[in-house]
Amino acid sequence: MNAVIAFFVVLALVVVAWLGVGTADLRFLFGVILPYAGLGLFVVGIVYRILHWAASPVPFRIPTSCGQQKSLPWIKSAKLDNPHSFLGTVGRMALEVLCFRSLMRNTSSELREGPKIGYGPNLWLWVAGLAFHWSFLVILIRHFRYFTEPVPAVIAIVGELDGFFQVGLPILYLTDIFVVGALTYLFLRRVFIPQMRTISLVADYLALFLLLGITTTGVLLRYFTKTDIVAVKELAMGLMSFNPVIPDGIGVMFFIHLFLVSCLLAYFPISKLMHMGGVFLSPTRNLANNNRVRRHINPWNPKVKLHTYEEYEDEFRDVMKEAGLPLEKE
Amino acid sequence: MADKVIPPEELAKVDYNPGSRDWMDPTVEFRRGIYNYGAVPASTAYLGQPFSKKWQPIDDDWQLPDNWEEIIRNGFKERLDKYRSLKVFMDICVRCGACADKCHFYIGSGDPKNMPVLRAELMRSIYRNDFTTVGKIFGKLAGGRKLTKDVIKEWFSYFYQCTECRRCSVFCPYGIDTAEITMMGRELLNLLGLDIDWISTPAANCFRTGNHLGIQPHGFKDSVDFAVDDLEEIVGVRVDAPVNKKGAEILFVVPSADYFGDPHYFGFLGYMSLFHEIGLDYTFSTFASEGGNFGLFHSSDMMKRLNSKIYMEAKRLGVKWIIGAECGHMWRVLHQYMDTMNGPADFLEAPVSPITGTRFENASSTKMVHIAEFTADLIKHKKIKLDKSRNDNVRATFHDSCNPARAMGLLDEPRYVMNAVCNNFFEMPDNTIREQTFCCGSGSGVGTDENFEMRMRGGLPRANAVKYVQEKHDVNMLACICAIDKATLPPLLEYWVPGVEVCALHELVGNALVMKDEKKRTTDLRQEPLPGMEVTEDE
Ligand code: SF4
Ligand code: SF4
Numbered sequence: 001m002n003a004v005i006a007f008f009v010v011l012a013l014v015v016v017a018w019l020g021v022g023t024a025d026l027r028f029l030f031g032v033i034l035p036y037a038g039l040g041l042f043v044v045g046i047v048y049r050i051l052h053w054a055a056s057p058v059p060f061r062i063p064t065s066c067g068q069q070k071s072l073p074w075i076k077s078a079k080l081d082n083p084h085s086f087l088g089t090v091g092r093m094a095l096e097v098l099c100f101r102s103l104m105r106n107t108s109s110e111l112r113e114g115p116k117i118g119y120g121p122n123l124w125l126w127v128a129g130l131a132f133h134w135s136f137l138v139i140l141i142r143h144f145r146y147f148t149e150p151v152p153a154v155i156a157i158v159g160e161l162d163g164f165f166q167v168g169l170p171i172l173y174l175t176d177i178f179v180v181g182a183l184t185y186l187f188l189r190r191v192f193i194p195q196m197r198t199i200s201l202v203a204d205y206l207a208l209f210l211l212l213g214i215t216t217t218g219v220l221l222r223y224f225t226k227t228d229i230v231a232v233k234e235l236a237m238g239l240m241s242f243n244p245v246i247p248d249g250i251g252v253m254f255f256i257h258l259f260l261v262s263c264l265l266a267y268f269p270i271s272k273l274m275h276m277g278g279v280f281l282s283p284t285r286n287l288a289n290n291n292r293v294r295r296h297i298n299p300w301n302p303k304v305k306l307h308t309y310e311e312y313e314d315e316f317r318d319v320m321k322e323a324g325l326p327l328e329k330e
Numbered sequence: 331m332a333d334k335v336i337p338p339e340e341l342a343k344v345d346y347n348p349g350s351r352d353w354m355d356p357t358v359e360f361r362r363g364i365y366n367y368g369a370v371p372a373s374t375a376y377l378g379q380p381f382s383k384k385w386q387p388i389d390d391d392w393q394l395p396d397n398w399e400e401i402i403r404n405g406f407k408e409r410l411d412k413y414r415s416l417k418v419f420m421d422i423c424v425r426c427g428a429c430a431d432k433c434h435f436y437i438g439s440g441d442p443k444n445m446p447v448l449r450a451e452l453m454r455s456i457y458r459n460d461f462t463t464v465g466k467i468f469g470k471l472a473g474g475r476k477l478t479k480d481v482i483k484e485w486f487s488y489f490y491q492c493t494e495c496r497r498c499s500v501f502c503p504y505g506i507d508t509a510e511i512t513m514m515g516r517e518l519l520n521l522l523g524l525d526i527d528w529i530s531t532p533a534a535n536c537f538r539t540g541n542h543l544g545i546q547p548h549g550f551k552d553s554v555d556f557a558v559d560d561l562e563e564i565v566g567v568r569v570d571a572p573v574n575k576k577g578a579e580i581l582f583v584v585p586s587a588d589y590f591g592d593p594h595y596f597g598f599l600g601y602m603s604l605f606h607e608i609g610l611d612y613t614f615s616t617f618a619s620e621g622g623n624f625g626l627f628h629s630s631d632m633m634k635r636l637n638s639k640i641y642m643e644a645k646r647l648g649v650k651w652i653i654g655a656e657c658g659h660m661w662r663v664l665h666q667y668m669d670t671m672n673g674p675a676d677f678l679e680a681p682v683s684p685i686t687g688t689r690f691e692n693a694s695s696t697k698m699v700h701i702a703e704f705t706a707d708l709i710k711h712k713k714i715k716l717d718k719s720r721n722d723n724v725r726a727t728f729h730d731s732c733n734p735a736r737a738m739g740l741l742d743e744p745r746y747v748m749n750a751v752c753n754n755f756f757e758m759p760d761n762t763i764r765e766q767t768f769c770c771g772s773g774s775g776v777g778t779d780e781n782f783e784m785r786m787r788g789g790l791p792r793a794n795a796v797k798y799v800q801e802k803h804d805v806n807m808l809a810c811i812c813a814i815d816k817a818t819l820p821p822l823l824e825y826w827v828p829g830v831e832v833c834a835l836h837e838l839v840g841n842a843l844v845m846k847d848e849k850k851r852t853t854d855l856r857q858e859p860l861p862g863m864e865v866t867e868d869e
Contacts, residue, residue: 005471053421056414059630062666062737064499064507066765069739071692071703074710075746081765082739084692096503102428103503107761109431109791115342117437117794119761125428129503189427198348198442199425199451201473270464275504278422283415284505289739292696295669300412304631305378306638307537309617309646315538316547323548325574325616328646 006205017259022252032244038262045269061296064284132182135175146236217257348442356484363783369530376534381523429498438787446498446508489515493773495732517629529775533624541586541620553589566849569606578613581649585622585657585813596855597834618643621660627775634671651681651697658731658812686711702743715844721752730767731812751842756803762795772818793826
């Protein structure tokens with residue numbers, strides 16, 4: 001049900017762009033105003049969210065230690081999974097952000113007759129996650145050839161590597177396959193694994209469908225409903241130089257693509273996609289496990305009612321005396 | 331108890347199909363075996379908790395104060411502002427499901443709301459509805475839920491079906507720690523007077539007498555004297571065990587079950603013989619006679635109140651530094667919270683072992699060393715004589731307690747000790763030890779008799795891994811370093827894996843320790859005959 005709702009929401013967005021450009025010819029709205037608005041909301045939203053999170057302090061240092069601590073000099077510590085230094089923590093975060101270290105540990109458990117519980121590695125989520133995120137990044141970088149003139153060599157190289165196999169014309173980008181494949185997998189597991197179906201909200205499908213919408217329209221634009229690339233670049237450069245123009249010859253499909261991107265940008269800061277920023281602020285990962293070496297300060301460390309030794313001795317003095325325990329006051 | 335105990339074969343039939351019921355429906359059913367009793371008013375009142383009252387979870391009316399919604403909202407808001415962890419964890423879960431089958435309560439119960447992700451969503455849905463713009467506008471479509479009395483009951487049910495073990499956090503790509511969410515959830519429930527008895531009463535006892543059983547100073551002294559007598563009978567050496575001694579070099583803090591519980595007590599004998607043998611200048615304290623901190627399961631304020639005694643006492647007695655005994659959640663507090671809450675301990679000195687000269691650099695600020703670190707260092711420097719063969723009747727495995735494993739990373743120290751004191755040590759499967767260790771299922775205040783069924787369910791993965799080594803290596807003993815484990819694993823193993831007993835790491839140390847003037851040992855610290863020991867005489 002949640003999937004259906006999300007599907008129709010994204011479909012509605014497609015239709016809006018279709019009618020908006022195809023019928024009402026609102027090219028300036030869809031080509032200039034909404035992309036600017038989306039980008040604006042994206043930037044402001046992200047900054048706001050990060051500041052909003054950062055406004056709450058980290059009262060306690062609570063890393064989840066995933067390996068041997070640093071204790072005695074002759075015991076080897078897990079410098080990355082249980083870092084005790086700043087550098088180690090940077091390493092841990094890098095592994096987390098670039099390689100999805102924690103997902104790499106994923107297992108699945110199975111309860112069999114006996115009872116016997118078996119555990120096995122379960123790497124599909126990790127693979128699909130990596131495939132999606134990295135491909136998306138590469139695609140993003142490739143897109144910079146529309147926004148730059150001359151196109152920096154790095155961007156051109158990324159594009160060439162991506163089209164390494166030289167299949168088809170225009171040359172097929174590997175990342176296009178990966179991204180659509182990974183998103184499809186991520187969608188299917190939500191639908192077919194009963195537990196995943198239970199926990200999935202409209203928002204989870206919405207993000208997937210938006211991304212799928214963007215990538216499919218992108219693929220269609222590149223391989224099927226060929227668009228006038230020169231005109232698109234003119235539009236992009238115009239946007240970049242705050243001197244927007246709407247050149248002729250750009251098809252409706254492109255505007256649908258652009259509209260979905262604008263929606264994604266606007267939606268990003270208020271959605272779970274903010275995990276991109278949040279992962280850096282997670283206190284179980286971004287702190288060193290050096291609690292007993294360096295005191296962590298809690299800015300609101302409260303005054304609480306304590307029970308002092310004096311009060312204790314006052315209550316128990318007689319029995320303590322009888323038991324021969326030393327006393328402060330006889 | 332008159333309760334019918336469900337046979338293990340029945341309990342092991344877990345249905346993982348989440349069914350078609352929408353999780354947003356908060357109704358829960360409290361039935362015997364899967365909930366904990368409400369706190370008695372005497373305890374909550376002693377601690378100064380709000381809305382202290384007589385109540386039970388099976389009551390229809392939970393006697394919530396009139397403005398309960400406002401209390402929850404304000405409390406929630408306050409915690410969002412105080413804890414970045416909570417704020418970030420409320421926002422960034424992508425519901426990828428990686429944590430779902432990592433929770434022992436889910437594996438043992440199949441209840442979808444025991445998947446860590448859904449446990450957190452129980453609170454997140456209220457957060458979305460009340461604190462986010464999208465949630466305020468779109469409500470249920472945005473994953474929001476209205477705060478109702480049923481939600482409170484549901485929270486109570488599932489935040490006490492979480493042992494705050496943090497296993498889920500290991501697997502989450504953002505490190506989302508459901509234990510953190512559970513802790514906040516419990517704090518909110520406490521604001522409405524919904525405390526449970528097995529947290530509040532021990533906490534009240536700790537606050538008053540220094541330990542969770544409410545043992546008064548003379549009682550503590552008696553226990554120690556008793557242990558000294560016992561030890562003399564077993565090893566033939568009369569050890570020194572000072573209590574409240576000013577000017578001792580080291581304050582030694584144990585969880586109180588160590589001097590009262592079984593099998594904890596044998597580990598207690600182990601520490602005492604070890605300290606005597608190396609001539610350590612230490613003291614127990616009656617005032618700080620509990621390292622275990624029930625406040626950890628209640629609220630951060632309570633944790634601070636109970637923990638404060640350790641530094642206060644170290645200061646009063648004028649010791650140089652502190653050793654902490656075997657206890658899991660105690661070490662979470664000592665390692666991750668104590669210095670922040672009750673430090674700085676600038677009146678103490680950075681710990682140096684008087685026997686080996688080792689500086690415990692890793693404890694230079696808190697000045698508190700884990701006994702496994704201390705003993706491992708002694709063994710490494712060959713400062714004690716060990717006769718491993720005295721543990722030959724033991725075929726042991728080692729259970730990593732959640733907190734030392736996932737809040738410290740104390741993994742290899744106890745293993746080093748294990749290997750030094752016994753000949754037969756076998757590890758459980760990889761996915762069930764070290765940072766991936768499975769909880770006993772009874773931690774964080776839910777280890778009660780009335781909660782027996784849920785404990786057996788939650789403990790299934792741990793017990794099952796023990797069963798594996800029992801079948802493969804004939805393991806008959808599970809060593810551990812946690813007071814809750816020692817109390818709750820014996821019934822768990824008896825239920826799922828009969829034939830495997832539980833012991834303290836330092837019980838094995840005590841058994842193997844060769845003391846200078848000892849008599850010939852014919853029994854172990856449990857006073858059970860040591861097979862083969864009479865044979866050595868004729869050699
Ligand atoms: S693993 Fe983390 S992100 Fe994934 S569902 Fe669990 S808590 Fe959410
Ligand atoms: S902290 Fe432990 S008990 Fe709680 S949800 Fe996570 S895995 Fe389950």
